[in-house]
Structure formats: C-alpha cells, structure tokens
Amino acid sequence: MTKLPALFLFLCVFAITAIASADTxxxxxxxxxxxPGQVIKITALYKNKYxxxxxxxxxxxxxxxxxxxxxxxxxxxxNAGNGVYSYAYTLSRSAKTGKYEVxxxxxxxxxxxxxxxxPQVVTTTTADATPPVTAVSPVSGTHSMPVSVTLTxxxxxxxxxxxxxxxxxxxxxxxxxxxxxxxxTTLKFFARDAAGNNEAVKTATFTAGTTTQPPxxxxxxxxxxxxxxxxxxxxxxxxGMAGSxxxxxxxxxxxxxxxxxxxxGKLNTAINAYCINTLGNWNGCGGCHIGAGAKxxxxxxATRNIDCLIxxxxxxxxxxxxxxxxxxxxxxxxxxxxxAAVQTVHKPVKSSxxxxxxxxxxxxxxxxxxxxxxxxxxNDRNYDVHMATTGANLSCQQCHTFTNHHVAGRGSDLRPxxxxxxxxxxxxxxxxxxxxxxxxxATAAINSHxxxxxxxxxxIPTYGKMAADAVVxxxxxxGDQATETTRTWVTxxxxxxxxxxxxxxxxxxxxxxxxxxxxxxxxxxxxxxVAVIDPATGAYKISRPNGDINGANSKxxxxxxxxxxxxxxxxxxxxxxxxxxxxxxxxxxxxxxxxGLTNMGLNAGDAYTMVKADEYQxxxxxxxxxxxxxxxxxxxxxxxxxxxxxxxxxxGYSLKAAQSTVCTQCHGNEDMxxxxxxxxxxxxxxxxxCSMCHSFTRASERGLTVGIKK
Numbered sequence: 001m002t003k004l005p006a007l008f009l010f011l012c013v014f015a016i017t018a019i020a021s022a023d024t025x026x027x028x029x030x031x032x033x034x035x036p037g038q039v040i041k042i043t044a045l046y047k048n049k050y051x052x053x054x055x056x057x058x059x060x061x062x063x064x065x066x067x068x069x070x071x072x073x074x075x076x077x078x079n080a081g082n083g084v085y086s087y088a089y090t091l092s093r094s095a096k097t098g099k100y101e102v103x104x105x106x107x108x109x110x111x112x113x114x115x116x117x118x119p120q121v122v123t124t125t126t127a128d129a130t131p132p133v134t135a136v137s138p139v140s141g142t143h144s145m146p147v148s149v150t151l152t153x154x155x156x157x158x159x160x161x162x163x164x165x166x167x168x169x170x171x172x173x174x175x176x177x178x179x180x181x182x183x184x185t186t187l188k189f190f191a192r193d194a195a196g197n198n199e200a201v202k203t204a205t206f207t208a209g210t211t212t213q214p215p216x217x218x219x220x221x222x223x224x225x226x227x228x229x230x231x232x233x234x235x236x237x238x239x240g241m242a243g244s245x246x247x248x249x250x251x252x253x254x255x256x257x258x259x260x261x262x263x264x265g266k267l268n269t270a271i272n273a274y275c276i277n278t279l280g281n282w283n284g285c286g287g288c289h290i291g292a293g294a295k296x297x298x299x300x301x302a303t304r305n306i307d308c309l310i311x312x313x314x315x316x317x318x319x320x321x322x323x324x325x326x327x328x329x330x331x332x333x334x335x336x337x338x339x340a341a342v343q344t345v346h347k348p349v350k351s352s353x354x355x356x357x358x359x360x361x362x363x364x365x366x367x368x369x370x371x372x373x374x375x376x377x378x379n380d381r382n383y384d385v386h387m388a389t390t391g392a393n394l395s396c397q398q399c400h401t402f403t404n405h406h407v408a409g410r411g412s413d414l415r416p417x418x419x420x421x422x423x424x425x426x427x428x429x430x431x432x433x434x435x436x437x438x439x440x441x442a443t444a445a446i447n448s449h450x451x452x453x454x455x456x457x458x459x460i461p462t463y464g465k466m467a468a469d470a471v472v473x474x475x476x477x478x479g480d481q482a483t484e485t486t487r488t489w490v491t492x493x494x495x496x497x498x499x500x501x502x503x504x505x506x507x508x509x510x511x512x513x514x515x516x517x518x519x520x521x522x523x524x525x526x527x528x529x530v531a532v533i534d535p536a537t538g539a540y541k542i543s544r545p546n547g548d549i550n551g552a553n554s555k556x557x558x559x560x561x562x563x564x565x566x567x568x569x570x571x572x573x574x575x576x577x578x579x580x581x582x583x584x585x586x587x588x589x590x591x592x593x594x595x596g597l598t599n600m601g602l603n604a605g606d607a608y609t610m611v612k613a614d615e616y617q618x619x620x621x622x623x624x625x626x627x628x629x630x631x632x633x634x635x636x637x638x639x640x641x642x643x644x645x646x647x648x649x650x651x652g653y654s655l656k657a658a659q660s661t662v663c664t665q666c667h668g669n670e671d672m673x674x675x676x677x678x679x680x681x682x683x684x685x686x687x688x689x690c691s692m693c694h695s696f697t698r699a700s701e702r703g704l705t706v707g708i709k710k
Contacts, residue, residue, distance in 0.1 A: 053083025067098025
C-alpha cells in the first residue's frame with residue numbers, strides 16, 4: 001500500500017501551568033498538532049497548594065480561540081473526578097490553520113486560576129494515519145496442545161509478538177510463520193506498517209486442555225458471507241429469538257397491574273428516568289439491540305434481522321453503516337477474522353451479556369446499580385460472590401435460563417415478561433436446602449424471615465459497589481462502578497467517553513438500598529400516559545413495585561431509587577420523550593423537546609416544564625458473601641440505638657396503638673425489653689400472632705394464634 005508523506009507534526013504537547021494563586025491548574029491537549037475535522041481532547045488538572053485534587057470548583061470554564069482570535073467555544077469542562085476535568089472539541093473541516101489558544105479558568109472559594117495550552121492546526125497531504133489490524137487464529141480459549149497459531153494482518157506490515165505475557169515492542173520477535181504452542185501461553189502482539197502506524201497491542205491466551213473449537217464438519221470449515229448465513233442451519237433457533245423480548249423489545253405486560261393484556265416495552269411505549277424513550281433515536285438506542293440494525297417490526301422476516309454473533313462470539317465487534325443503517329463487522333476492533341468468528345461460535349459468556357446490560361444509560365454501571373463490565377472478570381468475591389472468578393464464577397445463563405431463546409427473569413421496572421420460567425435462588429444446584437422457605441440458615445430466627453424477606457435484602461446491603469481490582473479511567477471517570485442517582489437535561493455536559501453532549505449526571509458508590517414490599521408485579525407509567533405525582537416522594541412516578549405488608553406473596557425487597565429532571569407537556573400532563581439524538585449532537589434542550597413533541601403527535605412550541613420523575617429498580621446482582629450479610633441489629637436496632645439499615649416502622653411494622661394500650665390487652669404495662677427478647681417470648685414461645693400488636697397478621701403462615709392467651 002503506497003503512502004504519501006505527512007507534514008512534520010510537533011512531538012510535544014504544549015501545556016502551561018498557572019501559578020497565579022495558591023491553587024494550581026494545568027491545561028493540556030492530547031496532541032500538539034491537529035488537522036481540520038479532528039477532535040481536540042483537552043484535560044485539566046486542578047490542585048490546591050498542598051497538591052490535593054480540587055473536586056468541586058465553583059467554575060470550570062474552558063475557552064477556545066482560533067488563530068484569528070475568534071472565540072469558538074466557552075463552556076464548562078466535565079468533572080472526571082479526582083481533580084481531573086475534560087472537554088472534547090471537534091474542529092470544523094474548514095478550520096483555520098495556525099496557533100489556537102485553549103484557556104482554562106477555574107474558581108475555588110475566592111481564588112481564580114487560569115492556564116493555557118497552544119495547539120497548532122495544520123493542513124496535511126493525504127497520508128496514511130490508519131494503523132494495521134492483526135487477527136489471530138484460533139482465538140483465545142482452551143485448546144488441545146500442541147496448537148498452531150496464525151497471525152494475519154490486513155496490509156503490508158511487520159508483526160511483533162511475545163509469548164511470556166510482556167508487552168511487545170519493535171525489538172520483540174518478528175512474526176514470520178505459524179507459532180506452535182505446547183503449554184498454556186499468553187500471546188501479545190501488534191503490527192507496524194510502513195508509514196509508522198502502530199496497532200494497539202492485543203492479547204490472546206491459550207490454555208492447555210480439551211479444545212473449545214467446534215468439531216470438524218460443523219463450523220470449523222465455514223467461510224463468513226453475511227449475517228444471515230446462520231439461517232442455513234439454525235432457522236428454528238432464529239424463529240425463537242425473533243419472537244423474544246430480547247429481539248422485539250416488547251411483549252405481554254403480564255406482570256404489570258395497571259395495564260392488563262397490554263403489549264409494551266421500550267421499543268415504543270416504555271419510559272424511564274434515563275433517556276426517557278427510544279422515540280427519535282433508534283440508531284443510538286438500537287446499538288445494544290441483538291438485531292442487525294433495522295428496527296423490529298420494519299422487516300417482514302424478523303429472522304433475517306438477527307445478529308447471532310453479538311451473543312455467540314465474544315471477539316465479534318460491529319459498527320453501524322451510516323448509509324444503510326445496518327451493522328457491519330468492525331475489523332479495526334477485532335482480534336480475529338470473520339471466518340474465524342463463525343468457525344468458533346460458542347454459547348454466550350458473561351462479557352456477551354454485559355456488553356449491553358452493564359452499559360445501559362450511556363456508560364459502564366450507570367443504570368442498574370448492580371451490574372458493571374467488571375462483573376465478567378473480577379476476582380473480588382466481596383464485590384460479587386456469585387460472578388467473581390474466586391467465588392461461584394457463575395455464568396448469566398445459570399440463573400437466567402433460556403427456553404427457545406426466551407430468557408427467564410424480570411425486574412420491577414421492566415414491562416414485558418419474556419419467559420414463564422422464574423429465577424429462583426433455591427434450585428437443586430443452588431441453595432437447595434432453602435427451597436421450603438423455612439430452613440437452611442443457621443438459626444430459626446433467620447429461617448422465619450424467608451417467606452417475607454427476599455434473599456437480596458440481607459445479601460445485597462449496598463449497591464454501586466467498587467471491585468477491589470477495578471481500574472479507573474482518569475479521563476472518562478468510568479471503571480469505578482459508580483451508579484447514576486439523578487440526571488438533569490437542563491444542563492448539558494460534554495462526554496469524553498461517548499464524544500457527545502449528555503445531561504448532567506450525578507453518580508455515587510456504596511449506596512444503601514431503598515426497601516419496599518414486592519409481590520412480583522409492578523405499576524408503570526408509559527409514553528402518552530398522564531404523569532402522576534407520588535405524594536410520598538413528590539415526584540412523577542415512572543415505575544413502582546406492587547406489594548404490601550399483608551400481601552400474600554409480598555417480600556421486603558431492595559431497590560435502587562433513581563430520579564431525573566425531564567420535560568412534561570403542560571397541556572396534556574404527559575412526560576415528553578425528548579429527541580436524544582438531537583440533544584447528544586448539540587446539547588440543545590429546547591430543540592430536543594420540540595422534536596420530541598412532534599414525534600409524540602403534539603405541537604412543537606407547546607409549553608412545557610421541567611419536572612422531577614423517579615423510579616424503583618430491583619437489585620439482584622453484586623451479592624456479598626454471607627459474612628457480610630445484614631445482621632439483626634441492622635434492621636431491628638436496639639432499645640437505645642435505631643436500626644442503621646432501614647426503618648421498619650415506616651413500612652408497616654409500627655404498633656397499632658400506643659404501647660400502653662397494646663401491652664395491657666394481656667397484662668399490665670411492663671418495662672420494654674429488647675426486640676429479640678420481646679419477640680422470642682410472644683411469638684416463638686407463646687405463638688401469639690403479630691396482629692395482637694401490629695396491623696398485619698402472620699397467623700396462617702407461621703401457625704400463630706389470634707387472641708389473648710388464657
């Protein structure tokens with residue numbers, strides 16, 4: 001491949017540190033020289049006089065001027081945490097050449113500190129700036145040894161590699177022929193082309209053992225053609241998937257109490273306190289859809305719009321074609337060829353599921369509060385005893401079983417039910433001794449809770465946890481498993497991670513759940529429903545778990561509580577599905593709302609207000625080891641100290657009358673002993689039903705007696 005010479009570019013990144021006050025500010029750009037159309041990535045580091053990060057400045061302004069002195073932008077930088085702030089600016093394709101000024105102006109308390117950086121914008125001849133792409137065959141996994149490993153590159157380039165796990169350089173061994181491996185080996189490699197473009201180092205691990213490759217004659221000799229080639233042999237499986245909620249993004253609302261017999265889901269009707277609805281931005285929202293790119297319902301034969309590899313090949317990566325709107329293999333991000341991809345398909349692994357389910361809401365760990373990308377790789381059993389490699393190392397399918405490609409399980413805020421099969425902790429393979437809901441724990445006191453307290457309540461004491469082996473990206477802030485607690489669309493912020501404008505988001509780690517009774521059914525508000533205020537929270541409610549202290553199947557369950565400041569149509573009272581594609585592009589709230597009104601069949605320009613909305617999201621993952629489970633005093637407290645975890649009295653466990661009135665039903669007014677002693681005497685020993693003291697009963701399920709003991 002012939003390359004034209006590029007203009008000489010500066011090798012240094014210019015950065016000037018201001019020392020105008022006791023605080024220090026450094027502003028730098030990722031390169032010293034840019035071409036028109038490229039993105040300038042700006043990073044600021046703000047510290048106090050002791051060298052400690054300043055994490056909450058009054059202002060964090062960045063201004064950019066071109067070589068003529070014209071101001072191109074004045075905005076706030078994104079707070080990436082730990083005193084690091086970021087902003088990305090895309091140069092126009094007609095950007096002036098010359099020296100640009102990037103100025104940061106930060107204020108903390110009464111101090112204002114400024115710093116500058118001066119990148120260059122230069123014109124270039126057409127040059128090769130694209131790194132080569134190397135693929136490995138066979139892929140990482142367990143293989144019968146010896147195994148012959150082949151490296152191929154997509155252009156004329158030299159491949160360098162190591163076999164001892166160290167990072168290769170241009171001084172490492174050059175690849176010239178297939179590599180024969182006889183034992184477990186970590187192969188690292190990269191390619192360098194004639195223009196000096198280096199590929200990012202890639203890793204493939206080969207473990208000695210029984211091969212994971214499909215048997216010869218099945219997939220081993222396949223040649224990739226297109227995404228429909230799987231239909232030649234797997235039409236039945238494709239039909240099952242085409243009818244699933246995973247594909248359709250909607251289904252029967254069998255567990256939604258206020259919408260019986262209605263079909264719903266996020267494809268058209270569901271709303272949430274994140275991006276509200278998919279209306280107007282299918283291309284963006286559909287990036288995590290298991291289809292080939294077309295919106296469900298727009299393709300006559302849905303089986304031809306299924307991307308099997310997104311779940312069945314962990315090395316497969318894809319990108320949407322801007323012209324057709326369909327997904328295509330993204331070879332720049334893949335470590336194997338497409339032939340190797342179809343030859344080595346496998347059942348979904350944790351990373352297959354997490355690539356979508358951990359990244360909802362626009363970033364790692366933001367949405368669910370109990371799922372992050374690290375769930376697939378962590379060795380920290382304190383973070384997740386079920387999924388950690390040092391814990392049970394469970395795959396997703398061991399709990400979320402599949403029947404004809406329909407998956408078991410739903411949360412409290414999800415509308416459709418995909419499978420009639422439930423998710424249960426007390427299976428023959430897991431916690432079988434607890435199946436009766438009356439035994440299996442160390443004490444009778446704990447066993448007595450099982451019919452009314454969900455397993456998650458005691459075993460997920462916090463959410464938004466951070467794994468011990470987590471690595472935080474200082475530029476984007478992702479990697480700490482912090483979960484989103486609220487967002488406001490009023491104030492846009494530039495996202496370095498997603499290269500777009502996004503609403504201002506607040507995240508946090510190690511949060512205490514909100515507790516409520518849940519019977520497995522939910523109440524929801526959908527698109528075009530009149531929004532209803534919950535008097536308990538003062539917010540417009542989007543989803544609520546159904547259940548109460550007397551409900552037959554109700555269990556005390558932990559939830560993530562999430563709020564959002566989002567638009568509401570003044571005339572109809574409906575929450576507006578603002579057009580996120582427009583908002584992400586330019587941060588224009590008014591334009592995004594007006595487009596959303598049009599999409600909803602309402603009038604652009606209608607009056608709207610920004611209101612607080614909220615939802616409950618059931619917590620099921622990041623289960624802690626039993627040694628970290630809640631203790632009795634976590635919820636019940638003592639006579640001198642309130643319970644730190646929850647207020648049971650606010651959930652219906654308060655006395656039905658004054659203590660003197662309740663106690664004198666049976667005897668004189670006596671000194672109040674500890675909760676444990678009181679409960680043991682009346683319930684465990686004398687079998688007196690709860691209704692004697694409270695406004696609920698447990699008589700039938702615990703064999704208790706209603707009435708005064710004679």
